[in-house]
Amino acid sequence: MAEMDIENCILGRRSVRRYKDGRVPDEVITRGIEMADAAPSAGNLQEREYIIVRDPGIKKALSSAALNQQQPADADVVVVFCADLDKMGNYGKRGTELYTPQDIAAAIENFLLYVHSQGYGAVWIGAFTESEVSAILDLPRYIKPFAMVPVGIPGEVPKPPQKKPLSDKIHSEKWD
């Protein structure tokens, strides 16, 4: 696939929630995870963990845990982004409440941009019952699932979401 420039990649990425039948190659997922893991990590803690799910039964269970959102079941593959809470070092509450969610979010965005650049569609799914996802994936207690990202062949071209004007959000020097 021709290279996509970074601005087009960032601006053209959409949450894709419908997929066509077809396989997303393993190399796209593993390379995507490599891109994800290249994101900044507080103190270089590298607490990120990734679970690749292709099994239809597990994907269906993930859909049910995601308040019956269909995308995990419908997509060819789901990547579950987790954190190893035992790797949080000495950052305490700030680590668990701020650094880890930011580390994971940075990785997810890299992953979404990479799969979009390769012509695949994905969506960030944060609405799920954590205890159910942990049970489905046999996660030990120190592994916390943060998001699941279904990936498939795009079956829709979503419209860009409405955005508030950027000029309302940018502040000069101090809050104004």
Ligand SMILES: Cc1cc2nc3c(=O)[nH]c(=O)nc-3n(C[C@H](O)[C@H](O)[C@H](O)COP(=O)(O)O)c2cc1C
């Ligand atoms: C933390 C987070 C959680 C999200 N959870 C869900 C979700 O559970 N289901 C879903 O369909 N979309 C989810 N989204 C995707 C957003 O709805 C989407 O990014 C937003 O509507 C803007 O659309 P865009 O991604 O096409 O720019 C989530 C996004 C983020 C950042």
